[in-house]
Amino acid sequence: MRRFGTGLTRRAPHSTRRRRFSTLMAGVGAALLALSACSAPAPAQQDFASWDQVVADAQGQTVRLWMYGGEEQGNAYVDKTLIPAAARLGVTLQRVPVADTKDALNRVLTEVQAGTRDGTVDLVWVNGDNFGTGQQAGAWSCGWTDLLPNMGLTNPADPLLANDFGTPVDGCEAPWHKAQFTIAYNSATVTDPPHTLAGLLDWAQEHPGRFTYPAPPDFTGSVFTREVLNSVSGGYQNVPLQYDQKAFDRLTPALYSRLKELAPALWRQGKTYPKTSAELNALYAGGQVDFTMTYGPAELTKLVADGTYPAATQVLTLTEGTVGNASFLAMPATSGHQAGAMVVANLALSPEQQAAKADSRVWGQFTVLDTAKLDPAQRALFAKLPQSPVVPSYEVLSQNASPELSAAWVPALDDAWRRLVLTGR
Amino acid sequence: MRTKMATPSPAGPRTWLPGTLMVVPAVVLAAFVVIGGMVTALAQSLGLFPLVGPPSLTVAAYGAHAADLPVGIALSLAIATVSTVVACVVGFSAALIIVQGKWCGKLVAALGTLTIPVPHIVGAASISLLLADSGLLARLFNNGGQWPELVGGPWWIGVVAEYGWKESAFVALVVTGTLATRAVSYDETAALLGAGRLRRLRHILIPLSLPALTVSATIVFVYSLGSYEVAWLLGRAYPEPLPVMALRLFNAATLTSRPEAAAVAILTTVLSMAAVAASLAYLRRSALWR
Numbered sequence: 001m002r003r004f005g006t007g008l009t010r011r012a013p014h015s016t017r018r019r020r021f022s023t024l025m026a027g028v029g030a031a032l033l034a035l036s037a038c039s040a041p042a043p044a045q046q047d048f049a050s051w052d053q054v055v056a057d058a059q060g061q062t063v064r065l066w067m068y069g070g071e072e073q074g075n076a077y078v079d080k081t082l083i084p085a086a087a088r089l090g091v092t093l094q095r096v097p098v099a100d101t102k103d104a105l106n107r108v109l110t111e112v113q114a115g116t117r118d119g120t121v122d123l124v125w126v127n128g129d130n131f132g133t134g135q136q137a138g139a140w141s142c143g144w145t146d147l148l149p150n151m152g153l154t155n156p157a158d159p160l161l162a163n164d165f166g167t168p169v170d171g172c173e174a175p176w177h178k179a180q181f182t183i184a185y186n187s188a189t190v191t192d193p194p195h196t197l198a199g200l201l202d203w204a205q206e207h208p209g210r211f212t213y214p215a216p217p218d219f220t221g222s223v224f225t226r227e228v229l230n231s232v233s234g235g236y237q238n239v240p241l242q243y244d245q246k247a248f249d250r251l252t253p254a255l256y257s258r259l260k261e262l263a264p265a266l267w268r269q270g271k272t273y274p275k276t277s278a279e280l281n282a283l284y285a286g287g288q289v290d291f292t293m294t295y296g297p298a299e300l301t302k303l304v305a306d307g308t309y310p311a312a313t314q315v316l317t318l319t320e321g322t323v324g325n326a327s328f329l330a331m332p333a334t335s336g337h338q339a340g341a342m343v344v345a346n347l348a349l350s351p352e353q354q355a356a357k358a359d360s361r362v363w364g365q366f367t368v369l370d371t372a373k374l375d376p377a378q379r380a381l382f383a384k385l386p387q388s389p390v391v392p393s394y395e396v397l398s399q400n401a402s403p404e405l406s407a408a409w410v411p412a413l414d415d416a417w418r419r420l421v422l423t424g425r
Numbered sequence: 426m427r428t429k430m431a432t433p434s435p436a437g438p439r440t441w442l443p444g445t446l447m448v449v450p451a452v453v454l455a456a457f458v459v460i461g462g463m464v465t466a467l468a469q470s471l472g473l474f475p476l477v478g479p480p481s482l483t484v485a486a487y488g489a490h491a492a493d494l495p496v497g498i499a500l501s502l503a504i505a506t507v508s509t510v511v512a513c514v515v516g517f518s519a520a521l522i523i524v525q526g527k528w529c530g531k532l533v534a535a536l537g538t539l540t541i542p543v544p545h546i547v548g549a550a551s552i553s554l555l556l557a558d559s560g561l562l563a564r565l566f567n568n569g570g571q572w573p574e575l576v577g578g579p580w581w582i583g584v585v586a587e588y589g590w591k592e593s594a595f596v597a598l599v600v601t602g603t604l605a606t607r608a609v610s611y612d613e614t615a616a617l618l619g620a621g622r623l624r625r626l627r628h629i630l631i632p633l634s635l636p637a638l639t640v641s642a643t644i645v646f647v648y649s650l651g652s653y654e655v656a657w658l659l660g661r662a663y664p665e666p667l668p669v670m671a672l673r674l675f676n677a678a679t680l681t682s683r684p685e686a687a688a689v690a691i692l693t694t695v696l697s698m699a700a701v702a703a704s705l706a707y708l709r710r711s712a713l714w715r
Contacts, residue, residue: 100676102676102677103676106675106676109476112476113474113476133679133680136477136680137476137477137680215662217673217677268574268577271579272577272578272579272661272662272663273662274577275577275657275661275662279577282557282559283558283559285559286558286559286563286564288558288559411677411679418663422662422663423493423663423664
């Protein structure tokens with residue numbers, strides 16, 4: 001009675017506590033079962049003839065954007081820049097923070113299962129396997145991004161925007177920003193920084209206890225294992241983007257034997273791992289390890305400036321490059337405010353918003369727009385952004401960038417990691 | 426449990442009925458959520474609510490993690506047992522101090538009352554900020570040496586510490602209520618007849634507070650067995666207690682893992698209900714339970 005206050009309890013598994021069940025109530029349960037068994041069919045999609053109609057319909061709508069809440073700068077950008085701009089367009093935007101994007105996906109899947117037509121999720125910041133899983137379950141509204149006027153400023157041939165971890169985007173999500181997987185280190189303690197991923201693993205083995213990575217299925221830890229897969233396979237060219245069991249059986253033994261060999265030299269002898277990238281960041285901030293890693297290198301500038309990270313933090317540039325991706329705003333099919341959601345997605349794609357977001361003092365997320373398609377005034381917005389003392393430019397970071405493997409690889413690699421590396425010790 | 430406690434025992438049949446009626450709205454509301462959730466979880470674990478594909482009755486979800494389940498059950502039971510023992514010992518001692526009524530008793534009562542409304546997730550985050558490798562204490566006292574693995578370590582010390590701290594306040598307040606209303610007069614009588622502190626503790630305070638202690642211990646045990654946030658925040662990646670395992674499977678991007686998550690949740694529920702049944706059976710045999 002006294003503890004049902006935390007918002008998180010509603011996600012708890014239905015193990016029930018402290019109440020004795022009267023037999024009288026069994027009937028209620030049976031009725032509920034009958035109710036949920038005849039759930040409604042999948043919700044229909046709204047059709048709009050023109051952008052003007054979308055804008056007109058959007059007036060006064062409230063759009064709830066569910067996004068990973070662990071990036072303070074991202075939260076501040078949405079609260080202070082995007083929400084006021086949406087309000088000027090007549091749309092009330094609300095940010096719903098989640099600990100993991102999977103929570104938002106699960107909410108959408110539950111609503112799809114229940115046949116909801118006016119769901120609580122109108123937009124999700126998403127990519128990768130979360131997008132792919134939602135696509136399998138028919139959770140996303142599709143074919144709406146062509147209507148967005150600002151989609152014309154992106155390059156339709158850009159492979160990062162056409163495929164999301166190997167799943168064709170098909171107008172089911174609007175691009176928001178690009179990211180590059182980045183490893184950072186403390187140059188005060190690491191005097192001989194490696195230049196390849198294989199070199200990094202060797203460094204970790206020579207310096208026991210000074211390196212670790214988040215345990216997959218954490219997003220960042222999962223990317224790290226895919227980087228190691230590329231490395232032990234002799235480059236990303238040797239790993240087929242589309243998942244197939246034969247390639248998995250051929251390539252992954254080398255991956256897991258390398259990670260198992262590495263484990264005793266990791267933080268806490270590799271008997272356990274940080275469960276989230278936030279935990280790894282805390283270890284790095286506290287000087288317990290010398291490396292951290294992130295898919296959002298933009299945050300590094302502020303974290304170094306405010307003293308959270310050591311002042312000598314540098315980005316480790318690997319000669320073979322790192323994985324890059326784009327992330328998107330997807331609109332669930334269960335959303336009851338699709339016009340409003342489209343207006344927000346279009347606004348988020350505008351050169352003004354993209355440039356504001358690319359400022360490392362604001363959020364520092366790389367733009368998805370094609371600079372060749374911008375007019376001089378719009379290009380000037382990007383040209384006057386300040387250079388970060390920690391993070392090199394996107395051009396440098398994305399050199400030799402490798403594409404993300406298809407979403408089907410991700411759970412297979414994560415499960416095998418759990419089985420072979422985590423429980424094997 | 427509620428119905429029984431809401432019914433004053435000396436009352437006749439006339440007063441009994443309205444008392445039960447007044448409790449009905451609360452019971453209906455609670456039962457709708459609790460039983461509804463359990464029935465849905467049971468149906469999902471049996472493959473009747475798949476996210477994709479046609480429903481079919483199967484127990485495959487219960488066998489999908491056969492290798493991890495025994496470890497998970499043992500770990501969950503161990504955490505719940507140790508947390509309950511810690512909470513009961515600390516809570517009972519605190520109750521004794523509170524009943525004394527001196528200034529330190531008032532202080533302990535105030536601390537206990539302040540602890541109750543803190544949500545477990547806030548408690549867990551605080552423990553983590555305090556005891557973790559990069560936590561406050563490690564930074565204050567650890568000059569390059571090895572900080573003990575309190576959070577995320579092999580002995581789950583952070584988890585037990587959080588449950589022990591929060592739940593001892595709960596136990597203390599429940600037991601204080603019993604001691605203050607039932608035990609004080611006996612205690613004073615015994616003292617007047619010359620019984621020493623230890624004898625009064627053994628023959629009066631412990632026996633009289635045993636029913637309240639058993640009830641609160643059951644609540645603590647079942648709660649720490651079924652909740653996930655503390656173990657998730659302060660535990661390690663492997664092995665996992667059952668609720669953490671259920672949540673990981675529920676949140677997995679694989680569509681087929683939801684029935685498996687429901688199966689783990691049902692298993693946790695069965696364990697909890699067995700604990701409640703055992704405790705009720707014990708209480709029924711106890712002479713003080715009326």
